[in-house]
Amino acid sequence: MAGGVSTPELAAAVSDAGGLGFLGAGYKDAAGVAADIAAVRSHTARPFGVNIFAPPGDADPDAVARYEALLRLESERLGVPLGRPRHHDDGWEAKLDVAAAERVPVVSFAFGCPPRPAVDDLHDAGAAVWVTVTTPAEARAAARADADALVVQGVEAGAHRGSFDDEASGDIGLLALLQLVRAQVGLPLVATGGIATAEGVAAVLAAGAVAACLGTAFLRAREAGTAPVHRASLGTEDPTALTRAFTGRTARGIANRFLLEHSADAPSAYPDVHHITAPLRAAARRGARAQRPRPAAPLGRAGARAHARRVGWGVRGGAVGRRATRAARRRRALALGRRPFVALRRTADHHRPLGGSVTAMPRRKMSQNCSAMARWLIRPRGSYHCGA
Numbered sequence: 492m493a494g495g496v497s498t499p500e501l502a503a504a505v506s507d508a509g510g511l512g513f514l515g516a517g518y519k520d521a522a523g524v525a526a527d528i529a530a531v532r533s534h535t536a537r538p539f540g541v542n543i544f545a546p547p548g549d550a551d552p553d554a555v556a557r558y559e560a561l562l563r564l565e566s567e568r569l570g571v572p573l574g575r576p577r578h579h580d581d582g583w584e585a586k587l588d589v590a591a592a593e594r595v596p597v598v599s600f601a602f603g604c605p606p607r608p609a610v611d612d613l614h615d616a617g618a619a620v621w622v623t624v625t626t627p628a629e630a631r632a633a634a635r636a637d638a639d640a641l642v643v644q645g646v647e648a649g650a651h652r653g654s655f656d657d658e659a660s661g662d663i664g665l666l667a668l669l670q671l672v673r674a675q676v677g678l679p680l681v682a683t684g685g686i687a688t689a690e691g692v693a694a695v696l697a698a699g700a701v702a703a704c705l706g707t708a709f710l711r712a713r714e715a716g717t718a719p720v721h722r723a724s725l726g727t728e729d730p731t732a733l734t735r736a737f738t739g740r741t742a743r744g745i746a747n748r749f750l751l752e753h754s755a756d757a758p759s760a761y762p763d764v765h766h767i768t769a770p771l772r773a774a775a776r777r778g779a780r781a782q783r784p785r786p787a788a789p790l791g792r793a794g795a796r797a798h799a800r801r802v803g804w805g806v807r808g809g810a811v812g813r814r815a816t817r818a819a820r821r822r823r824a825l826a827l828g829r830r831p832f833v834a835l836r837r838t839a840d841h842h843r844p845l846g847g848s849v850t851a852m853p854r855r856k857m858s859q860n861c862s863a864m865a866r867w868l869i870r871p872r873g874s875y876h877c878g879a
């Protein structure tokens with residue numbers, strides 16, 4: 492799990508518990524990835540994996556500029572400047588080189604499939620290559636590229652969809668996808684999305700997976716680098732939704748105000764949008780302000796009016812009243828349980844971290860350390876699972 496959640500300590504703890512811990516290479520430079528690999532090795536002699544983002548497709552600069560302009564009021568409200576949009580491949584070649592040079596046992600990929608020569612190089616370095624797929628077509632492409640295993644990601648999964656093409660992102664549930672992929676591709680399948688209990692692990696094994704991959708379930712582990720505000724949100728019943736609002740790539744996150752107000756406008760433009768919103772997200776982590784349902788008189792009367800117009804609230808005589816604008820209609824649709832523009836799910840007694848999925852880990856288990864939790868997950872069949 493990229494973004495500081497999958498620490499070397501977490502990856503090592505999962506591996507030590509009998510799973511296969513993963514380091515997220517995304518958002519880091521190659522030197523940082525190499526340092527993390529060294530840190531895992533200082534904690535454990537067990538195998539582990541590194542997850543690398545495949546290079547993104549092109550982004551439309553005009554669409555990026557339009558979204559940036561829309562976010563300016565957000566930036567003024569929070570008093571945080573927007574980040575500069577940048578388009579890049581996240582150090583793709585350099586990270587492949589590090590993974591090969593460090594002889595990482597398993598190298599997994601999200602957002603696309605490495606080309607055959609890159610897979611061959613990793614094989615020559617002794618690595619197994621796993622590719623995240625969200626559709627049967629992606630599974631066939633990964634098999635043609637000589638992947639060793641497929642990480643079959645259902646739409647339930649927390650955070651980014653691993654789809655090859657964000658514009659053609661698969662929205663198939665895990666159980667259906669496992670069956671579809673298994674019918675077409677003979678590779679070992681690692682199931683991921685919405686699994687957080689021993690019974691969930693047993694279910695995907697029964698459906699033909701050789702292992703289960705869990706993300707959200709580890710976000711509250713002591714070893715995880717999860718921000719306190721995200722940890723706190725684990726216990727809420729807020730629904731999750733798919734959105735591009737935060738990074739320009741489809742991801743499942745908690746349906747907070749920012750997500751609800753910006754999903755309809757957010758372009759498919761990763762990592763450009765990720766860089767624009769990064770300071771806003773950092774501020775939200777510090778102050779949890781993005782979670783607040785309504786802004787408190789942010790910019791004086793003129794600013795409040797401008798912001799209110801933008802987000803669909805009317806200002807009358809200094810009071811903020813509701814108006815039948817698009818944002819309000821979205822909220823109303825949500826309240827009525829309809830699907831306004833994003834897929835939403837609501838279930839009881841679940842944890843929903845920001846960027847996390849809907850899963851059912853009892854809170855007692857969530858607060859335990861990673862090793863204890865991993866052993867509990869492994870219980871049903873002595874099989875293994877992996878943390879992303």
Ligand SMILES: Cc1cc2nc3c(=O)[nH]c(=O)nc-3n(C[C@H](O)[C@H](O)[C@H](O)COP(=O)(O)O)c2cc1C
Pocket residue numbers: 492493494496515516517542600601623644647648649650651653683684685686704705706707708846847848849850879
């Ligand atoms: C905070 C967070 C960060 C994630 N980062 C990555 C990542 O960098 N690469 C990746 O392939 N998957 C990433 N994932 C997705 C997981 O690998 C996995 O598919 C997903 O968490 C499974 O769904 P679950 O959260 O319901 O367990 C991330 C998930 C979360 C919750």
